[in-house]
Amino acid sequence: MSDAKNAEWWKTGVIYQIYPRSFMDSDGDGIGDLAGIESRLDHLVRLGIDAIWISPFYPSPMVDFGYDVSDYTDVDPLFGTMADFERLLAAVHARGLKLLLDFVPCHSSDRHPWFLESRSSRDNPKRDWYVWRDPLPGGGPPTNWIAEFGGSTWEWDEGTGQYYLHSFLPEQPTINWRNPQARAAMLDAMRFWFDRGVDGFRVDAVDHAAPNPERGDNPVNAAWEGPEGHTMSLLAAHSRHQPEVFDVVRDMRALARTYPEEKLLVGEAYGEIREFIEYYGAELDGFQLPFNFLLINAEWNPVIVAGLVDAYEAALPEGAWPNWVLGNHDRARIATRAGPGQAAVAATLLLTLRGTPTIYQGDELGMENVEIPADRVVDPWEINMPGQGLGRDPERAPLAWDAGAGGGFTTGEPWLPMDTRPGLNVAAQEGDPASMLNLHRRLLRLRRAEPALMQGDYRTLSVDDAVFCYERVRNGRRIGVALNFSDRARPMDLGGETLFSTTGDDARTGDLAPNEGRVVRLA
Known part of the structure; x- marks a missing residue:
C-alpha cells in the first residue's frame, strides 16, 4: 500500500494538458499522435510539471475531434496503436510523471x-x-x-x-447512467485503463450525466441578452447538475479507491461556485479536484480576480483541496484574453495560488489564439453557430517546436494553421533567459522549493484597481505575491527578499514595473 503522501501527489503536483492533435506529429500526417507525445516528454520534465492529462485519443469518427467515442478501450489509428500507448505510459512513469486520460461519460458516438x-x-x-x-x-x-x-x-x-x-451534437447520443448495465459498462471502461497503470481521469462534462426529461421544459433565462437559440437562453434546470449526477460521481470515486494508490479524478462541470463545489461530494467522496473555471471566464481585473479567489476559498468544504486553471482546449488562451503583456502575471498567479494548477499546452510559451481563415474552420461549434465567437479552433492550433517548416510539429500540412512568428517556439525560447518558457521553469522551481507555495494557507493582503497582493503561509514561513495588472509602474507595498520577478531580475526591489509579478519572502 502506498503511503498517504504519495497517494495524494496531486496536492503538490502541477498538471499539464496535452491536446494530442496539436502537440507533436510523428508520422507527417499533420495531426499529433502518441508517439509524438513520447518524443517530447523531456520538454515537460525540464518544464517541471508532475502529471500529464491527454485529451481523447480513443477510436472516433472525429465529428467532435475525439469527444464522440466509438470505443472506450482502444486507440484511434490516427493517434497510433495500443502498443504506442503502452510505450508512452512506460516512458511517462520512467520520468517520474503521472498520466491522466480524458473520460467522456455522458455520450458516445452514434457509431458506437x-x-x-x-x-x-x-x-x-x-x-x-x-x-x-x-x-x-x-x-x-x-x-x-x-x-x-x-x-x-x-x-x-x-x-x-x-x-x-444528445446534449452536444446529434452524433453524440446521451448515455443513460440510470440503466445499471450501461453504468457498469462505463465503469468497466474506466477500470480497463486503471488496470493498465493510468493514474487518473479528467472526466468530461460530467454535469450532463443524468438529465431528467421527466421534469419537462427548461425555464427561460431572463438575464440572457445574447442570440436566440443559444443554450444559455434557457436555464438548465432539468438537463444539468441533476441530483442523480452525484451518484455517478460517487461510483467513479468508489472505483478509484479500489486501487493501492488511489486514482485521481478531475471533474469538468461548468457553473456557479455553489454548483461545481458540490462535486467534491458531501463526504468528500466525489472528485478530488472538481475543475475550478472561475478565472477562465473572468474579466482580467485585479479586483474581480481577488474577489473570485476569496469567494472560492470561502466556499470550499472543510478538507477539500483547491485547484486553478487559466486555459484549455475549449477557451480562448490567457495571453489573448488578458493580453500578451499580462501573460507572465497570469502565470505567476496560476502557479502561486493555493491549490493544484493545470497548464494548457503552449501557455508556457505565451501562445495566443491563432486566426483561422473561414475555409480552415473545422470546429462544429463554430460551423453550427457562426459569427458568435464560439469556435475553439484558435486555441487548438498546433504548438511550434522550432522555426523550421511545419514548426517542428509536422513534416506535412498541419491540421490547423500555426503561429509561426519568431520567438513563439520552444527552440527559440530555450536559450532566452527572459522567455515565457524559462519564466515558467523558474516559477515551477520556486514552487517546488517553497512548501508555503505548494501547501501553505492563503490570505488576500490588498487589492486596488491595479495591484493584487496576497500571502502564502506554512509553518511560520511567509511568502508574498504582488501582481501588477497595469501597464504603469506601481508602488510595491510588500517588503522582504525578492525570490522571483517576471522582469527576469530576481533581485529586483522598489516599485513594481509595468505588468510585473513579484514573489517575496516576508519577514
Whole structure:
C-alpha cells in the first residue's frame, strides 16, 4: 500500500494538458499522435510539471475531434496503436510523471456498437442504454432543451419512431447512467485503463450525466441578452447538475479507491461556485479536484480576480483541496484574453495560488489564439453557430517546436494553421533567459522549493484597481505575491527578499514595473 503522501501527489503536483492533435506529429500526417507525445516528454520534465492529462485519443469518427467515442478501450489509428500507448505510459512513469486520460461519460458516438444496437429496435436489450422518448402528443420534441452546439437536444429516429437525447451534437447520443448495465459498462471502461497503470481521469462534462426529461421544459433565462437559440437562453434546470449526477460521481470515486494508490479524478462541470463545489461530494467522496473555471471566464481585473479567489476559498468544504486553471482546449488562451503583456502575471498567479494548477499546452510559451481563415474552420461549434465567437479552433492550433517548416510539429500540412512568428517556439525560447518558457521553469522551481507555495494557507493582503497582493503561509514561513495588472509602474507595498520577478531580475526591489509579478519572502 502506498503511503498517504504519495497517494495524494496531486496536492503538490502541477498538471499539464496535452491536446494530442496539436502537440507533436510523428508520422507527417499533420495531426499529433502518441508517439509524438513520447518524443517530447523531456520538454515537460525540464518544464517541471508532475502529471500529464491527454485529451481523447480513443477510436472516433472525429465529428467532435475525439469527444464522440466509438470505443472506450482502444486507440484511434490516427493517434497510433495500443502498443504506442503502452510505450508512452512506460516512458511517462520512467520520468517520474503521472498520466491522466480524458473520460467522456455522458455520450458516445452514434457509431458506437452500443448505440447501433440501441437504435436498431425498441425492444433491443441496449435500448435503455441511451435516452429515448416519444414525441409530444401533438408532435415535436419531448422538451424545449437546447443543445450546447445549437438546435434541439432531441434527434428524431425514423426507424423506431422516437427521439433520442444528445446534449452536444446529434452524433453524440446521451448515455443513460440510470440503466445499471450501461453504468457498469462505463465503469468497466474506466477500470480497463486503471488496470493498465493510468493514474487518473479528467472526466468530461460530467454535469450532463443524468438529465431528467421527466421534469419537462427548461425555464427561460431572463438575464440572457445574447442570440436566440443559444443554450444559455434557457436555464438548465432539468438537463444539468441533476441530483442523480452525484451518484455517478460517487461510483467513479468508489472505483478509484479500489486501487493501492488511489486514482485521481478531475471533474469538468461548468457553473456557479455553489454548483461545481458540490462535486467534491458531501463526504468528500466525489472528485478530488472538481475543475475550478472561475478565472477562465473572468474579466482580467485585479479586483474581480481577488474577489473570485476569496469567494472560492470561502466556499470550499472543510478538507477539500483547491485547484486553478487559466486555459484549455475549449477557451480562448490567457495571453489573448488578458493580453500578451499580462501573460507572465497570469502565470505567476496560476502557479502561486493555493491549490493544484493545470497548464494548457503552449501557455508556457505565451501562445495566443491563432486566426483561422473561414475555409480552415473545422470546429462544429463554430460551423453550427457562426459569427458568435464560439469556435475553439484558435486555441487548438498546433504548438511550434522550432522555426523550421511545419514548426517542428509536422513534416506535412498541419491540421490547423500555426503561429509561426519568431520567438513563439520552444527552440527559440530555450536559450532566452527572459522567455515565457524559462519564466515558467523558474516559477515551477520556486514552487517546488517553497512548501508555503505548494501547501501553505492563503490570505488576500490588498487589492486596488491595479495591484493584487496576497500571502502564502506554512509553518511560520511567509511568502508574498504582488501582481501588477497595469501597464504603469506601481508602488510595491510588500517588503522582504525578492525570490522571483517576471522582469527576469530576481533581485529586483522598489516599485513594481509595468505588468510585473513579484514573489517575496516576508519577514
